[in-house]
Amino acid sequence: MESMFEFIILPSDEQARYIWDRGTFLMSRQLGRYNISLYHVEGFFVEIWYNKDDNTIYAITPFRDSSRLEPYLGDICLT
Template sequence: MTLYEFNILSPKEQEIATVNGEFLETRKEAGQTVALYSISNFFVELWYDCTQNKITRLNSFKSISRLDPYVSQIHLKIDLY
């Protein structure tokens, strides 16, 4: 699926495609949980409001600069030997 194909889906179809993508990380912002997913060659942020128990928005993008909020949460284990 391309980013264009994703963007023309209905909101419900976008939700389904997102949760079927590869989950990468979560973060908190503005009182919501933001889950990052990878789908093919683009990313989707799924914004979830725990108090309302609902998804409030989806942001799709390709730019790796939009991944900056997640960098501090990525922990790599490097085995040098």
């Protein structure tokens, strides 16, 4: 995949498969009923929002803006 924009246009099931196959899991956090997992994928980050109540993926959110990493900075180790 050459860009985050190519990733964005994939159907959500293909996005999830792509993350599982090529992404590096960094960490997860809890926010209400959501488990939010952070991955690094070929030059960008992706959050997977998993709804624990109904056992579904609520959102797959790719980003490059480092300010979106702020909720993770207290706990993340990027060694």
